[in-house]
Amino acid sequence: xxxxxxxxxxxxxxxxxxxxxxxxxxxxxxxxxxxxxxxxxxxxxxxxxxxxxxxxxxxxxxxxxxxxxxxxxxxxxxxxxxxxxxxxxxxxxxxxxxxxxxxxxxxxxxxxxxxxxxxxxxxxxxxxxxxxxxxxxxxxxxxxxxxxxxxxxxxxxxxxxxxxxxxxxxxxxxxxxxxxxxxxxxxxxxxxxxxxxxxxxxxxxxxxxxxxxxxxxxxxxxxxxxxxxxxxxxxxxxxxxxxxxxxxxxxxxx
Amino acid sequence: xxxxxxxxxxxxxxxxxxxxxxxxxxxxxxxxxxxxxxxxxxxxxxxxxxxxxxxxxxxxxxxxxxxxxxxxxxxxxxxxxxxxxxxxxxxxxxxxxxxxxxxxxxxxxxxxxxxxxxxxxxxxxxxxxxxxxxxxxxxxxxxxxxxxxxxxxxxxxxxxxxxxxxxxxxxxxxxxxxxxxxxxxxxxxxxxxxxxxxxxxxxxxxxxxxxxxxxxxxxxxxxxxxxxxx
Numbered sequence: 225x226x227x228x229x230x231x232x233x234x235x236x237x238x239x240x241x242x243x244x245x246x247x248x249x250x251x252x253x254x255x256x257x258x259x260x261x262x263x264x265x266x267x268x269x270x271x272x273x274x275x276x277x278x279x280x281x282x283x284x285x286x287x288x289x290x291x292x293x294x295x296x297x298x299x300x301x302x303x304x305x306x307x308x309x310x311x312x313x314x315x316x317x318x319x320x321x322x323x324x325x326x327x328x329x330x331x332x333x334x335x336x337x338x339x340x341x342x343x344x345x346x347x348x349x350x351x352x353x354x355x356x357x358x359x360x361x362x363x364x365x366x367x368x369x370x371x372x373x374x375x376x377x378x379x380x381x382x383x384x385x386x387x388x389x390x391x392x393x394x395x396x397x398x399x400x401x402x403x404x405x406x407x408x409x410x411x412x413x414x415x416x417x418x419x420x421x422x423x424x425x426x427x428x429x430x431x432x433x434x435x436x437x438x439x440x441x442x443x444x445x446x447x448x449x450x451x452x453x454x455x456x457x458x459x460x461x462x463x464x465x466x467x468x469x470x471x472x473x474x475x476x477x478x
Numbered sequence: 479x480x481x482x483x484x485x486x487x488x489x490x491x492x493x494x495x496x497x498x499x500x501x502x503x504x505x506x507x508x509x510x511x512x513x514x515x516x517x518x519x520x521x522x523x524x525x526x527x528x529x530x531x532x533x534x535x536x537x538x539x540x541x542x543x544x545x546x547x548x549x550x551x552x553x554x555x556x557x558x559x560x561x562x563x564x565x566x567x568x569x570x571x572x573x574x575x576x577x578x579x580x581x582x583x584x585x586x587x588x589x590x591x592x593x594x595x596x597x598x599x600x601x602x603x604x605x606x607x608x609x610x611x612x613x614x615x616x617x618x619x620x621x622x623x624x625x626x627x628x629x630x631x632x633x634x635x636x637x638x639x640x641x642x643x644x645x646x647x648x649x650x651x652x653x654x655x656x657x658x659x660x661x662x663x664x665x666x667x668x669x670x671x672x673x674x675x676x677x678x679x680x681x682x683x684x685x686x687x688x689x690x691x692x693x694x695x696x697x698x699x700x701x702x703x704x705x706x707x708x
Contacts, residue, residue: 251559364569367561371553371599374531375614378548378624379573425560426598 230340231447237352238400239413239443243436244359245397246418248366248390255419256306257294259411260313262398264290266407267316269332270323279332280344283402287395290316295391299384320407335406335458344403351400358393359432366390367428404447405458413439416465420472438468482507482544482622482654483528488536490520490527497523500536503673503682507541510648510655512665512685515675516698521658522551524675525624528656544622547615549608551626551658555600563595563602563610567617574618584613587647609640616647623648625657637661641668662689 249258265283272282290313297308324332340348359366369376369383376383394414401410417438418431425431446461483505490498497520505511513521527534529548540546567581585595588609594602595610602610615623625644641664648655659665665672665685672688674681676697681688 251561364572367565367569368573371555371561371566372550374526374529374548374550375611377531378529378546378615379570379618381573422558422560427560427562427596428565431560 230345231337234340234345234348234352234400235404235443235447236440237348238397238404239439240436241352241355241397241400242410242413243417243421243439244356244432245394246414246416246439247421247431247435248359248370249394249414250418250422252370255415257309258394258414260309261287261290261294261395262401262407262411262414263313263320264316265398265402266320266332267323268320269328269402269407270320273328274323278341278343279328280347280399280402283332283407284347284396284399286316287399288392291391291395292388295384295388299387317407331406332402333406333408334456335402335404335409337404337457340403348400348403351396355393355397355400358389362386362389363428363432404443405461409458409462412462413442413465416462416469417442420465420469423472424475438465442468480507480541481505482509482541483656484537484539485528486537486539488524488527488534488538490523490532490534498527498534498675501675501680503680505654505656505671507654508652509671510645510657510669511671511673511682512669513656513658513673513675514660514662514665514697515680519675521675522626525626525656525658528624540622545618545620546622546624547618547620548624549611549615549626552604553607553611555607557598557600559598559600561599562597563590563599566599566610567595567614570614570617576617576619580617581613584616587616587643588613589643612644619651620653622654622656625655627658627660637664644668662694665689 246258249255265287268282268284268286269279270282271286272279275282293312294309297303320332321329365376365381365386368379369381369386373383376386397414398410401413405413418435420438421431421435424434442461442465446464447457449464450457450460481504485504486502488498488501489496497518501524513524515521523532525548526532528538529546567584570576571578571581585592590606590609590613594606599607599610612625623644641661644655644657645668647653657669666689669685671682672685674688674693674697681693
């Protein structure tokens with residue numbers, strides 16, 4: 225019962241964080257980037273497994289480093305972010321696959337529920353709460369910055385600092401999903417609910433609410449379906465979210 | 479009267495080419511400075527340097543405590559972004575600690591209805607969007623307004639109304655105004671100083687001194703027609 229409760233709390237936290245963070249990822253047009261960022265966790269997981277430390281820790285460290293790299297390229301250089309992401313993050317996936325093998329590679333790529341350690345539980349709870357607080361409290365700044373960086377500047381917003389904090393929040397969100405969705409699928413739980421919400425919402429707050437609702441719905445229904453059929457949870461969660469997205473397309477046309 | 483803005487030896491370059499070269503001028507508090515010049519003379523670039531969005535050499539000094547409201551010429555906004563005019567204004571109000579009352583007053587001033595502000599910003603017409611940007615700039619009680627092409631995307635009767643509105647606002651709130659414009663006749667009527675940015679040399683002065691047919695021809699490279707309102 226306790227294990228089940230822990231799992232429920234963690235997956236709800238992951239879904240809420242993914243829904244909220246995803247809205248700004250979609251509106252900032254960093255859909256592809258966000259998918260690629262999550263791949264960078266793989267070599268971290270591989271190295272952690274080799275060293276015999278907690279895989280999540282390795283994933284988080286690599287995600288933070290990857291985030292800093294993207295931020296530095298975005299704000300300090302004129303190299304197109306897209307090319308850097310294309311090269312560095314695909315390479316990360318390749319290198320990560322060299323370090324991680326067999327069963328653990330599949331687990332890292334697609335996620336696997338299992339016994340939760342105290343540290344993982346604590347990170348999951350603190351991480352989701354932190355992400356939710358950041359997005360909800362900073363949504364006004366994020367909106368102005370995504371409409372126009374110049375207007376953000378004249379409104380007294382430190383645009384580059386805000387951008388760094390958002391990317392860090394993004395990478396924490398990816399880390400929250402490593403357990404249940406893995407490196408390959410977590411990016412999708414961030415993007416898909418938000419992309420559907422963008423079609424359905426009439427304003428900012430409703431977009432945030434709809435994205436969170438779709439993320440929670442997909443996570444809960446995907447998890448129970450996977451349990452019932454004795455299959456991995458990740459693919460079900462994402463397949464359901466994608467289904468909701470296609471239904472939202474119908475609404476937009478009508 | 480003290481200066482709202484002091485610019486000295488300002489140079490702004492892109493890839494080794496100076497778009498603004500060794501420019502110096504001052505703007506007194508309460509002045510209306512119109513910036514004119516041919517396309518590519520660096521007007522918008524100058525504004526963006528003034529708000530700190532571009533690197534530059536030289537000195538830009540705003541008066542202590544100056545609060546700048548910036549109205550860009552145009553923004554590329556996705557049509558189906560679910561951000562309404564209300565979301566946008568509320569965001570500025572929250573960041574700048576302005577009240578909802580202030581939002582209502584700003585909307586009144588720019589003549590936007592609540593119906594319009596409930597629509598996504600990407601679906602507004604050019605004129606509506608520009609008035610929304612003006613309302614955005616007015617929140618938080620700015621002391622200076624930087625207005626890039628106030629009448630771009632607005633029909634002619636709308637142009638004069640907008641200038642009238644800006645002028646009234648300026649009197650009421652003792653604003654300092656910097657505006658980029660192509661409407662020389664309106665510049666003549668409303669500006670107290672005119673800064674002419676040319677590729678060769680730049681000069682500043684009252685409209686009557688600066689907006690002479692001869693000087694304009696020098697600046698634009700061809701005769702300019704404009705009508706002086708009495």
